[in-house]
Amino acid sequence: MRIREIWVFAVELPLSEGSYVWADGRSVDRFDSTLVRIATDDGLVGWGEVCPLGPAYLPAYAAGARTGIAEVGPALLGCDPRDLDLVHRRMARALQGHPFVKSALDMACHDLAARAQGVPLATLLGGADGEAVELYRAISQGPPEAMAAAVARHRREGYRRFQLKVGGDPDVDIERIRAVRAVLDAGEVLVADANRGWLPHEALRVVRAVRDLDLYIEQPCATLEECLVVRRACDHPIVLDEIVDGVGALLAVWRAGAADVVNLKIAKLGGLRPTRLVRDLCVELGIAMTIEDSWGGDVTTAAIAHLAHSTPEAFRFSATDFNSYVGRSVAIDPPRRTDGRIGSSRAPGLGIEIDESALGEPILIVR
Numbered sequence: 001m002r003i004r005e006i007w008v009f010a011v012e013l014p015l016s017e018g019s020y021v022w023a024d025g026r027s028v029d030r031f032d033s034t035l036v037r038i039a040t041d042d043g044l045v046g047w048g049e050v051c052p053l054g055p056a057y058l059p060a061y062a063a064g065a066r067t068g069i070a071e072v073g074p075a076l077l078g079c080d081p082r083d084l085d086l087v088h089r090r091m092a093r094a095l096q097g098h099p100f101v102k103s104a105l106d107m108a109c110h111d112l113a114a115r116a117q118g119v120p121l122a123t124l125l126g127g128a129d130g131e132a133v134e135l136y137r138a139i140s141q142g143p144p145e146a147m148a149a150a151v152a153r154h155r156r157e158g159y160r161r162f163q164l165k166v167g168g169d170p171d172v173d174i175e176r177i178r179a180v181r182a183v184l185d186a187g188e189v190l191v192a193d194a195n196r197g198w199l200p201h202e203a204l205r206v207v208r209a210v211r212d213l214d215l216y217i218e219q220p221c222a223t224l225e226e227c228l229v230v231r232r233a234c235d236h237p238i239v240l241d242e243i244v245d246g247v248g249a250l251l252a253v254w255r256a257g258a259a260d261v262v263n264l265k266i267a268k269l270g271g272l273r274p275t276r277l278v279r280d281l282c283v284e285l286g287i288a289m290t291i292e293d294s295w296g297g298d299v300t301t302a303a304i305a306h307l308a309h310s311t312p313e314a315f316r317f318s319a320t321d322f323n324s325y326v327g328r329s330v331a332i333d334p335p336r337r338t339d340g341r342i343g344s345s346r347a348p349g350l351g352i353e354i355d356e357s358a359l360g361e362p363i364l365i366v367r
């Protein structure tokens with residue numbers, strides 16, 4: 001089984017709610033996603049996706065993903081996609097760093113490897129644990145009352161976990177957190193995600209002002225050192241996200257006792273293989289996880305479902321059904337949530353069938 005061709009598609013995904021706003025007034029109104037189709041010499045096809053949250057969130061951007069795939073792709077021709085470590089070694093020899101470039105190729109190889117065995121990808125990743133995975137809903141930054149109304153709306157859709165986009169003016173952020181917590185019941189989970197938007201003095205003011213409320217604080221500041229200032233002054237559980245970009249970063253967080261939960265994004269870590277490594281290390285170290293990606297549509301959502309579902313249930317803090325935020329589907333049978341939860345498909349590989357007629361012409365073919 002050898003990789004014969006890699007096709008690359010650019011897919012625009014409009015946001016159903018119009019726009020998505022996070023710290024420092026950054027926003028997107030559509031996603032520029034990249035789909036990868038890898039075909040092998042024995043007729044199998046696997047799919048991968050990478051979709052940065054615009055060019056100013058993580059060090060990743062859509063055109064860079066495509067340029068990088070053109071650079072790395074030839075190194076994978078002739079490679080057996082089931083040799084997943086070898087796939088990564090070949091990619092590392094062809095291009096240093098750039099984890100987001102490698103993520104879609106890694107995802108398509110995982111799809112192929114599981115399809116070739118006739119098993120769901122979750123089986124290859126350790127085995128689906130439990131019935132389904134709890135999802136969180138991200139709440140775009142806006143006025144406090146609008147965010148509380150959005151939470152109330154998504155609660156009616158079945159979500160029980162909410163991630164508020166804060167990281168703005170600390171006084172308004174305090175109001176945002178209070179307004180949203182007031183519409184939630186005990187047992188419903190609230191995360192205030194600042195996406196690095198506060199300086200330590202601002203974060204300290206916010207956590208002191210909401211000390212009486214049950215919530216998690218996510219990535220308050222830009223660096224581990226700044227986040228530790230907040231950690232030492234705060235008794236809320238802490239989630240770290242943007243700075244957890246590999247094994248070294250995870251171990252630094254663990255040694256410092258800096259987080260109770262980490263957020264693992266597949267493209268941030270360079271694909272399912274490296275994300276699985278960090279995930280398994282988190283299980284050994286006793287750290288719970290949100291398992292997701294930087295964004296994406298049906299392919300990304302399927303990959304998240306398999307990786308999250310194969311993570312021990314006790315360590316699953318939450319995951320995301322990104323394809324429910326966008327107004328375009330590329331799959332005939334897209335993965336969908338039920339009552340705020342999603343399960344991984346039991347069909348082979350990612351378990352989705354792509355409607356290739358909906359994709360248009362590939363923008364790049366490596367053969």
Ligand SMILES: [Mg+2]
Nearest residue numbers: 193218241263
């Ligand atoms: Mg986050």
